[in-house]
Amino acid sequence: MNSRNETHVSNFLLMEVTEDPELQSLFFSLFLSMYAFTVLGNVLIILAVSSDSHLHTPMYFFLSNLSINDICLSTTTIPKMLVNIQTQNQSISYPGCLTQVCFLLVFASLESCLLAAMAYDRYVAICHPLRYTVIMNSRFCALLILLPLVFIIMDALLHSLMVLRLFFCTDVKIPLFFCEVVQLIKLACSDTLINNILMYFATSVFGGIPVCGIIFSYIQIASSVLRIPSAGGKYKAFSTCGSHLSVMSLFYGTGIGNNISSALTNSSRNTAVVSMMYTLVPQMMNPFIYSLRNRDMKGALRKLISRTASLQ
Template sequence: MSPENDTQISEFLLLGLSENPELQSLIFGLFLSMYLVTVLGNLLIILATISDSHLHTPMYFFLSNLSFVDICFTSTTIPKILVNIQTQNKVITYAGCITQIQFFTLFAALDNFLLAVMAYDHFVAICHPLHYTVSMNPHVCGLLVLASWIVSVLNSLLQSLMVLWLSFCTNMEIPHFFCELNQVVHLACSDTFLNDLVVCLASVVLGGGPLTSILYSYCKRVSNIRAISSAQGRYKAFSTCASHLSVVSLFYGTSLGVYLSSAVTQNSHSTATASVMYSVVTPMLNPFIYSLRNQDIKRALRRLFRKATMKGVFHPGLDKCLSRRSKVRASNCDSWIKW
């Protein structure tokens, strides 16, 4: 197998979700609104965890990392489809397609690992509460996130390099709204056995591994929660991980559904439509799930909005001006007020 692409192709065609011209405006509006909600919602989660000292804990450290990854995850695919719809041009360059594959696999794997790390954090908090401060100290939390990044980056580099070794034919149409790895590999003219093997192994190790650890941690947590005598204690223990369980169910349920359905049906457009669930809808819903079910996040967001409102009404120097009781007349402070 030659390391160079024999056909010297320069571009692919992203067919998108539908080729019906009448639906393009609707698709553009839906993707744009979902993207804006995703970015805004996850940014609010990050700002809330940074600004509120009460949220400087391992749980919210991992949550802010997950929010950042979700913003990057959606930014890998949605801006390109918005540009394509707006310009009525379905072309994506060869280099752009490889880059999209690399970053999509990177952030998809990071989502898997961060959900597993958050499950481990909840497991230690519920099953080994006396050892929590030692087991989940800042150094350990940083190493867990760093390890997740390293493994995800190595996997994304491997997958993109494997695609670079392939030779492609004249059919450059991808029946998807982004350069999905399997769709691109199946367009190749050369032998794709090694690519399929690597994708399968990566899916089992990087997808099945975190999912198995999450399921194991929840089984242990359920047994510990059932041993709590008071109903209030059981409810409080379960509520700490209810948001995480909702996100895990949504992410893995939709992603597994997409790949299981793609193995059964040959309708690529149906697979592309179903892919919207885990690649667009799930990152959009994560902030709502965590903010609606988490009282700490609600309080932090209220404080954040209160500070933003006060800064919008008063100039930051107003307090200093009003505190000068001598040599400064009160009327001089009026200039600081924004009417």
């Protein structure tokens, strides 16, 4: 392509949520409500875990970190989209777009790693119950979060730096409601071979390794549970994994749906909607899944709410 068609851009244009002016206020209210529920639900989980000493265990440590990550992941995309709906201006600055790309990579990858850590926690609890407190000590739990986080941040910064070297065509419309590295690479007019290699490598590492860890953990869990003679014992063992399985299925289910939609549909709007659901719906539903399915969490939330009400 000719160099005259390549340019250093200062802004990108995101897709409009709706082209109907009468529906803009409806969508603004809808996404604002979903974002508010996401933040409120996850904040309640964090406060419940921190305020109840009975929940100071590895499982709830990972859950509170998952809630923090969910708030951050939703905040990366939703507030900017709400501003665009309100101002009817779909523009996002070049630095703002790169920042969104970087944080989206960090929090989406960390979500996957946290789910893998939670699966490993359930594996140790069910398959090695007598050694659980020794294996899942506080130092090891912190390492399960901090070590992947360091590599994830390095990867996200590398992706962002690699995008900086790209030239973009005069058409800078991103067919999503937020900036995403794959779409930026598709918009580039310069050579993107290195970017694509890096993207596939990072996906296989930060997506493939956690998924393999989750599969291994649940194969071992299933093998151990099936050896339990009583039906009640099997149910009790599996029930400790129910919330995590639900959260994990929602996150990876929407992610797979996003990839299938991108591959099969020609409608950029359908792809954009599915992508938005991937970065919003699991994060909004996670607190409800854990609070509804977990008796200890329900008890901690009741104590927190009653304590708050008594202070007013």
